[in-house]
Amino acid sequence: MADTDNSKPALIDFPCDFPIKVMGEMQAGFAETITGLIQSVQPAFNAANIEMRASSGGKYISLTCHVQVASQAQLDAVYRLISAHPLVKFSL
Secondary structure (H helix, E strand, O other): OOOOOOOOOOOOOOOEEEEEEEEEEOOOOHHHHHHHHHHHHOOOOOHHHEEEEEOOOOOEEEEEEEEEEOOHHHHHHHHHHHHHOOOEEEEO
16 A cells, blocks of 8 residues: 655754855845845845855856745745846856
8 A cells, every 4th residue: 555645754944044045147236135135034134144255257146145944935935036036147
């Protein structure tokens, strides 16, 4: 008889500090824009929790944002906002 339990164990234990990598073209205001997007879902997010790294050619910037999230829904909301923004080339 097949197992009919569709529940899966959680891969992430919430609440947690979750690193989100965001990449875009190097331009003024990129980090501030991403900070604002995250704060719209997680108001306590602090820009001090962002690590920035420029590409070797200086054309792109990579941000690693350490976001305290309380649930999968909150994490998904942050990803949706970031991924939909026109300045963002890639997020993971």
